[in-house]
Amino acid sequence: MADSVPTMYEWMGGAEVLEKLTEEFYSKVRKDDLLAPLFARMADDHPQHVATFLGEVFGGPAKYTEEHGGYPHMLSRHLGRQIKPEQRARWVELMLEAADTVGLPQDAEFRSAFTSYIEFGSRRAMANSQKDAELGSRTTIKIWGWGEAPPGSD
């Protein structure tokens, strides 16, 4: 039964859609007063790398782990950045706007699960970016699923 439920990665349209999402998102970030300074030195392939990371999170191929340093690399990129609450909130706002712009699925099941990961991941990124952050013992990317409302829920 569980095997017949598509992953969120499949549901949203896979790598191609995620790449559109992150391109759109970072084009907004570059123009945003609160966020642009944090990302001033990001590499041109940063959007692509975050798309690969998100693909793995949502049940796609483990490519970020195999080719981009996995969870420890992602974590290292947030350390010491001291992300502020208003920057995190803007990051979430722009990500959800980008999801609409590039046409991520609009169904309640997908959007609630997608948004819950964006909240979770952004809050962890902010916490881990603080001085003397307690990092926990995780070394692998957390895979996110549908939670309480998989496709076809009542």
Ligand code: HEM
């Ligand atoms: C769901 C939430 C998030 C995810 C999945 C995520 C993912 C990532 C990943 C995968 C990288 C490393 C990319 C690479 O391999 O090159 C990265 C870097 C970074 N992230 Fe995040 N991130 C999240 C939230 C945030 C938030 C909320 C902020 C700040 C408001 C932030 C700021 C940064 C910065 C500044 C970098 C380094 C950019 C550079 O290379 O100059 N992230 N993030």
